[in-house]
């Protein structure tokens with residue numbers, strides 16, 4: 564399960580950040596999640612709840628997910644557009660020479676611990 568792997572990775576990072584700062588309890592983690600990251604937020608929350616119960620430092624820790632809109636750029640005309648709405652085809656000129664600017668990120672933005 565993809566989401567569980569991500570959760571373990573986030574928990575490791577959060578625990579390390581807390582420990583490095585002499586803190587023992589992580590209360591909240593804020594995560595930036597790209598629209599086309601392939602991660603399902605609901606599944607991520609379920610995996611989070613499950614995994615946090617097994618980690619004393621993470622008990623009751625909240626996961627806040629900030630979904631980030633995906634954007635692509637057209638190499639033919641330079642237009643930036645929403646990836647989810649138009650996919651690989653540029654809405655301005657119809658070119659398929661486009662690439663993703665952002666939207667695949669799975670990144671910790673903030674960790675709150677004490």
Ligand SMILES: [Zn+2]
Nearest residue numbers: 637640653656
């Ligand atoms: Zn274009």
